[in-house]
Amino acid sequence: MKILLVEDEHKIAHSIKQGLEQEHFVVDIAYDGKTGYDLASEGLYDVLILDRLLPGLDGVAICQQLREEGKHTPILMLTAKTQVQDKVEGLLAGADDYLTKPFAFEELLARVKALTRRPSGMTRHRLEVVDLSLDTDTFDVVRSGKRIVLSAKEFALLEYMMRHHNKIVSKEQIISHVWNYDADILPNTVEVFIGYLRAKIDRPFPKEKPLIHTIRGFGYKIGEKE
Amino acid sequence: MKILLVEDEHKIAHSIKQGLEQEHFVVDIAYDGKTGYDLASEGLYDVLILDRLLPGLDGVAICQQLREEGKHTPILMLTAKTQVQDKVEGLLAGADDYLTKPFAFEELLARVKALTRRPSGMTRHRLEVVDLSLDTDTFDVVRSGKRIVLSAKEFALLEYMMRHHNKIVSKEQIISHVWNYDADILPNTVEVFIGYLRAKIDRPFPKEKPLIHTIRGFGYKIGEKE
DNA sequence: CAATTTGCTGAAAATCTCCTGAAAATGTTT
DNA sequence: AAACATTTTCAGGAGATTTTCAGCAAATTG
Numbered sequence: 001m002k003i004l005l006v007e008d009e010h011k012i013a014h015s016i017k018q019g020l021e022q023e024h025f026v027v028d029i030a031y032d033g034k035t036g037y038d039l040a041s042e043g044l045y046d047v048l049i050l051d052r053l054l055p056g057l058d059g060v061a062i063c064q065q066l067r068e069e070g071k072h073t074p075i076l077m078l079t080a081k082t083q084v085q086d087k088v089e090g091l092l093a094g095a096d097d098y099l100t101k102p103f104a105f106e107e108l109l110a111r112v113k114a115l116t117r118r119p120s121g122m123t124r125h126r127l128e129v130v131d132l133s134l135d136t137d138t139f140d141v142v143r144s145g146k147r148i149v150l151s152a153k154e155f156a157l158l159e160y161m162m163r164h165h166n167k168i169v170s171k172e173q174i175i176s177h178v179w180n181y182d183a184d185i186l187p188n189t190v191e192v193f194i195g196y197l198r199a200k201i202d203r204p205f206p207k208e209k210p211l212i213h214t215i216r217g218f219g220y221k222i223g224e225k226e
Numbered sequence: 227m228k229i230l231l232v233e234d235e236h237k238i239a240h241s242i243k244q245g246l247e248q249e250h251f252v253v254d255i256a257y258d259g260k261t262g263y264d265l266a267s268e269g270l271y272d273v274l275i276l277d278r279l280l281p282g283l284d285g286v287a288i289c290q291q292l293r294e295e296g297k298h299t300p301i302l303m304l305t306a307k308t309q310v311q312d313k314v315e316g317l318l319a320g321a322d323d324y325l326t327k328p329f330a331f332e333e334l335l336a337r338v339k340a341l342t343r344r345p346s347g348m349t350r351h352r353l354e355v356v357d358l359s360l361d362t363d364t365f366d367v368v369r370s371g372k373r374i375v376l377s378a379k380e381f382a383l384l385e386y387m388m389r390h391h392n393k394i395v396s397k398e399q400i401i402s403h404v405w406n407y408d409a410d411i412l413p414n415t416v417e418v419f420i421g422y423l424r425a426k427i428d429r430p431f432p433k434e435k436p437l438i439h440t441i442r443g444f445g446y447k448i449g450e451k452e
Numbered sequence: 453c454a455a456t457t458t459g460c461t462g463a464a465a466a467t468c469t470c471c472t473g474a475a476a477a478t479g480t481t482t
Numbered sequence: 483a484a485a486c487a488t489t490t491t492c493a494g495g496a497g498a499t500t501t502t503c504a505g506c507a508a509a510t511t512g
Contacts, residue, residue, distance in 0.1 A: 151488055168365050189490055191470060216469065217378030218365050377499060415501055417459060442458065442509065
């Protein structure tokens with residue numbers, strides 16, 4: 001789960017980033033509206049957190065522009081003011097939720113989670129593929145009743161693949177969704193992590209069919225067949 | 227938005243119909259598989275909701291048949307059991323989503339909405355020529371309901387030809403579009419790959435007319451006639 | 453009907469992709 | 483700072499794909 005945080009106050013930005021990373025989100029920061037907009041429009045993020053007041057392009061403007069382009073990434077808007085006026089403006093611009101500063105981190109977290117959950121229906125924090133399940137709330141990963149312990153990156157990779165089960169995902173897609181945008185990662189790194197996942201979720205279950213498949217020349221796929 | 231609901235239990239069918247109508251969907255009901263299939267194949271519906279277990283033709287069978295005919299109306303499958311086997315079977319048959327009974331109506335609604343949303347949100351990347359279809363998103367290639375596995379270059383070549391179906395494409399055009407601009411490729415390489423494609427998409431279907439045609443002196447063409 | 457061109461095909465050669473063990477770099481805990 | 487875990491790069495090799503080559507068949511030309 002990748003989040004873009006657009007916030008000009010470095011201190012606040014970093015503390016939020018850190019908090020979200022402890023919750024296993026991948027977080028990129030943009031310190032001004034322009035770069036924020038540029039990054040957001042690539043469409044690689046699952047949630048955007050926009051500050052209402054920003055140097056250059058402000059939160060509402062970014063929001064509006066993205067919506068006009070047909071992008072509907074969930075947006076959480078942060079604002080200093082409590083004014084009803086602001087809230088209305090933000091929602092009109094296309095924001096999905098609103099949070100007034102100062103706020104408790106827990107509150108931010110709750111709303112971000114609500115936004116990430118929304119597209120897949122009601123309360124859904126569990127991904128399942130055949131006999132493998134992954135819980136994005138508790139970070140439990142279980143196959144055939146057995147608990148599996150994963151590292152942060154392994155978890156992020158598996159989550160991404162499970163969100164796209166039965167679809168082929170290329171190494172490039174994986175890199176841009178699972179790693180930060182400024183990370184300079186070789187395709188081989190993905191291969192290595194696929195290897196780690198196989199060692200943990202396929203090899204220990206020789207009775208079951210393997211779930212991770214490589215489609216040579218295209219990428220990888222998680223699912224039962226092929 | 228028009229929905230076809232194929233469900234033999236009248237009570238359930240009506241309560242679902244009523245709920246969806248409150249959400250401004252237009253809902254038709256078929257109480258058995260045969261009529262369900264007949265109605266569905268007219269292609270007038272935006273979403274199909276199929277019960278897994280039906281008198282006569284069951285949900286999976288309907289699903290399979292429709293897909294083989296190249297119809298890709300989004301399908302939501304309802305199944306009584308939680309069995310992994312069932313889910314897999316349904317998805318293999320070509321369902322887009324499934325829901326296990328009993329379910330909360332809200333959940334059904336959420337999924338139906340998700341299915342109706344998809345076409346507007348994401349453009350279906352599917353190319354079709356007669357009974358051959360190629361999905362540039364999932365990389366699935368299917369002819370007459372049969373999956374065809376292609377290598378990366380074969381896929382790229384077929385994609386290019388299908389984007390220009392019924393048009394003649396020269397070997398030079400193919401080279402410059404399917405290979406990198408700096409690749410130094412002999413025309414014969416294209417001939418070889420055309421051979422590979424024929425072996426995979428024409429030869430295994432002797433009952434159908436071949437789709438790949440050589441126009442001596444000019445190039446190749448993909449399409450029904452000539 | 454020869455002579456030439458164009459395309460097909462089997463098989464060899466060249467190249468590329470992916471996997472893996474291990475080392476290096478980075479991060480975390482104690 | 484040491485011990486440990488995680489992330490990332492590197493290098494070698496197995497196997498699949500891509501590309502070339504060479505001989506043959508079919509069409510075209512004169």
